Amino acid sequence: MSVIRSFGERYATALADPDVRAGLTAFQRGWRVSRDAAIAELEAQEGRSFDELRAELAAIKDGVLADWEPHLDTFTANATAAGAEVVRVATPGEANALITERMQAAGADLMVKGKSMVSEEMGLNSHLEAAGMTPVETDLGEWILQLAEETPSHLVMPAIHKRKEVIAELFERVLERPFPPDDIDRMVKAARTELRERFLASSVGLSGANALITEGGSILLVCNEGNNRMSVALPKLHVVTAGIEKLLPTYADAMKQVRLLGRSATGQPITIYTNFLTGPRPGQEQLIVLLDNGRTAMAEDPDVAAALRCIRCGACADVCPPYGVVGGHAFGHVYTGAIGLVNTSFHHGIEAAAGPQSLCVSCGACATVCPVEIPLPVQILEIRENVARSGESGTAGRVTRLALRAFQHPTLVDLGLRAVGVATTPLRRDGVTALPSALTARGPLAERIGWRTPPAVPARPARDTLRHGRLEEPPRLAEQPLAGRKVQLFLQCVSDRMAPDIPIAAAKLLRAAGAQVTVPRDQHCCGLPAYDSGEQDTARSMVRQTMAALADGADVVTPASSCLAMIGHDAPYLLRGDVAEVERAQELAGRTYDLISYLTSGPGRLPAGSLDDGDRTPVTVHRFCQASNTLGRTDAIESFLRDVAGAPVVPLPEASECCGFGGSTSVRNPELSSGILDRKLGCVDRTEASVLITDNPGCILHLRGGVHASGREVEVLHLAEYLVRRLPGATSTDQER
């Protein structure tokens, strides 16, 4: 019998097995290639973009979710007319009791099961076993897990965390004959033989439902292996377990789901078997159990209702960097991947959701592939806030909360960080804080901190250097698109205090392009760290503070793309309760740019070749994940570097994948963060470039720390730092950071 262990145990187990990570990384890379090809082919076939197609399916789903009662009634009437019995239940307990009772009444003790996540949600197997019955999973992956007494780690590839060697060993033990790990075909055929006997012997079969089609009262049930067809056909009683949200009005709607489901799940244009079941076959009974278990509560909560659109394709796990490190047992509960971080609290309680949600790095990748356009990153932060409020985030959560509340106060932060800067002066080397090797080389702290050298805290923040008149006049560009234009520089709290060279370089660059750069005095923090930690009240107050500081109507430019994501994207959402505030937030968003957008598509567009100093050292570019996933930026930095700076750019594999910084995640779950960083730096190694350019200061400090700790010879630079060296007559201090 499989039992879900505590989050801490699951997380530790996942981290302890490096094989898991290697396997998952290979899986994610393979999925990406097949899925992207399948979606491109679909876009060509339909003459419409993925975004249009998914918006269409999302709208169909929303139409039902707005009020599912009439649809449920029609579905029930139609299915009943076709001979099925439809029962709605509120809780897993009721569902389990009902099914057990029916099995007993039928004198059955063996149930063959097709894959059903709802039955996992209900814990049906444990329940049946406790009643002395035998459920047998017939999907290959699910069967493997049943033998191993484990739960699925992925919505469609339940056993993807298991290497073939481990599966071969398991088969040898259970089936008592040899299984060479490379002979996967032999394992599959063995499963066929073993399971066929069960199919033929069983009088009860269970399946899930990919959709409940109102028109006609049909069930859509897809599978590749053919096991589902057997488990619904052969037994005398067919039980369907489904969530009540799975309704679709018509068969034509179902076809739209089919088009996106196979492609998003496995890169197939369609699953091998796409079955439409209407009522039981002659000589059979059909019991359709529709489970609520928190779904009504989700539908009533506008912040998460869209999560009920989910078609369980698993794509949100397939692009998720933390999932790639720890897999679905830690990154999820019964439901895994990003969707699991949202729906777990409704189906299994906030305690079950607390641990997994803390692993999200907020990179936004899941939202880019979800075939029903669920705003997963935003919803995960809503859950994070609920966790923070509920006190389930534990001591770490309380410490974070206190720190963030203190961080709201600019004067306190100013004094505190200046003090740290002075105190750590003796340890400061090349932009990092050289900790004594006794701390970082071995011992309990090594694993938590040794992988990333912490940044230095300079004695003087950027705002001091940038105070009016202090910064020497930089050389001017021949062509100055910003001549006479006023630009407010938003420093970003991290850069201001820990990487002052970044905003200083940005200021020089803007001035070189002709701008009058001002540094509004009251600026502090955009509120992103608080929002990212689930402290939305604190975040809101920081957003307001930022709006007030930047109220002067001039352009705002920040060297930190994360602040743009906050000001331009998240702030209006956070203030959504007040129309006037939203308007003000939008007004600010409309004149706020990150450096690259200001210099490429904004008023500061620089002419081709204007920063070309002849240096042809190859560089590579890490695309800040939120800029790609949330702001929709693609190759702006690469093109700019090529066209304006004349630099040869080597494409970075997986350029838009998160580097593992992830705000609070890298502090709370450093092991996870270092796993993601390893993957990123591995990709950087493959480019053989010695300069890595990106534009989010948090990532830069994180990447620099990782490069330093691993002894790599790669210089990590902010775009501004790189460009400022290429200004005509750049000074030697610009040349060496």
Place this chain on the structure above:
Amino acid sequence: MTDRTAHDTPVAASPQRQLLRTRVEAAASTYQEVDGWEQVSAHAAAHGDRVAIAPSLHAAQPALAASLEAHGCTAVVPGTDDPAADVADVPVAIVAGVLAVAETGSVLVSEHELADRVVTMLCKRLLQVVDAADVVDRLEDAAVWLAARGGRAGFASLMTGPSRTADIERSLTIGVQGPDEVDVFVLVGTDAATEESTT
């Protein structure tokens, strides 16, 4: 019936059927256009000495059994008592599809009765036969057929290639709980092409 072999390169096949062929082959099935059932029988007989016929097909094409026997193999039409036992060890099976979808290379098979379903589930090699007149462009065309059934009890399956799994390390393995091999036949003989759809 002529004794011609399957057209490997169909003469003047419609773009729709060309797409169907591409998609069927992409799903790891074979695709053949034939003049009539005789060629289907010959193909079945070449792959096994016992061939199961779905009861619904047997009712529509009673001559098929005799044609198989003429090729020297036993035709098995499962009964209603224990149909699974009847076909459990039969290696090859033939079923008729109500339509084929060019977009996905799928054949829609209507198999309400268990005796029909065991035929497509338990064999190793499945021959799916569709009239050329029943080839449609898109999945929505299959939805029209489903909707037209008006909620009557039934089981219809869009089948697209042999069963497969990638559950172990995402490594593709063909042949799991369903057939290992699927051959799609499109009947382009003049009779079939002019007949009304048999749905």
